[in-house]
Amino acid sequence: MTNLSLALSAVLVGSTSGFSLDMKAQAPNTRRQVLQKTAALTTSIAIPAAANAYAVPDLNYPFEALEPYIDAPTMKIHHDKHHVANINKATEGKPEVDILELQLNALEAGPAVRNNGGGHYNHAFFWDEMAPPDQASKTKPSASLEAAIISSFGSLDEMKAAFEARAAPGALFGSGWVWICVNSKGDELKLVGTPNQDNPLMKGVAEEVMFPILGLDVWEHAYYLKYQNRRPEYVSNWWNVVNWDKVSENFEYVKEKKAGVPVRG
């Protein structure tokens, strides 16, 4: 990128980033959108295609912010070492597509896109649905999300219990994620487990394409330093860092758009 377009990008990123619990339903600040805005402003200057179309978004909180439920070393290694934008290698030379749009046909696109594209989306989604415990504890599902939870699960407690059961090592064997999704018709919440870095946005993974509003990484790297084999303890502690305001926002978004939640990066 030229220096001018870099500077413009920096201004745009600076003005739209920042963590806020009461986020309005504004267009999310993906790096791609920033680049597109920049490109529009600098059309008179030739801009070479970006070699790294996807980037790992910074966390909205410091590594130690989710203590004691998720330890700082885990957050640092998980974010800096596991969430690597390997998807760039798999998509080099191909037309730029938002990471969200890569999900639908990920299985067809092959293991490199499925594993790395899935992993990039899943982790970007994961970071932003969490918040430090003293902030998270002040959040709760919106009235409409709560109604959907009651309708689909009976109560929030029953949903959590079902979620924890689905996340248990016997139920989700090996590596994977557990999700609460809005179904494709948009009238029900579904609990889904997916293996490795798959997610329900990918055609062919779940019983139908579904839109996650909440997801938990149960790969061992997500909890092993602090919890070792005690995955159930990690899962039951995790509720303490769930930002229900963001989850509620995710819910409104997917219901309205019948599409997956966009992520940063």
Place this chain on the structure above:
Amino acid sequence: MMLLRLILTALSLGALPATVAIDLPDLPYSYDALAPAISEQTLRTHHLKHHAKYVNTANELLKSEPSYANLSPEKIIKDRKLRMKNLSLFNNVAQAINHAFYWKSLSPNGGGQPSGQLMDLIQRDFGSFEELKNKMESEALTCFGSGWAWLGYDASKGHEKLVVMKTTGAENPMALGITPLLTIDVWEHAYYLDFQERRGEYVKAYFDRLVNWSFAEENLKLLGLVIAKDEL
């Protein structure tokens, strides 16, 4: 006294439940024997929490599948119908077997190279030891998610050769008719406390200091292969 007589009679008639089908073997070495490559904490957790849990769960599940209780673990692993009927039983039995095999694949005096018939076969089927090692490392590193990398022997007619492969989850090469000779566990729990995301360093330590080629040679001997000199 009467009660004791009753119990002994019942035992001799086979009326009491059979002894547990899967056992948790002790490690062939002490918990600190593989340090610093694999720490004592990792060995204790891996053996006493992960491996033990698979064993206990397998035995628990076998109680409701009595027809499988007297089968060898190998027969259970190869049973295609079982996986479809009771995947959890398969996973736990297979993981119990895989881990027992893994402990023996490691040694406090490991590393180096094999000799004898195994080395002959490596040279026949891979060209060199380096090639074989590179292939095994590559399988271990490209196993996405949880799984294992193996050196095995395919003894099926017309296919006789050494095989290097990876499996996912609890899968074991026996299910494909391949005899395992060595394994490395690449589930994250096998290396995370010591190496975190650096699986490559763990795999290197395995080949440099831990891999038990004697065990592989023993497993090969059990096959009783006769290789003609002109095949080498």
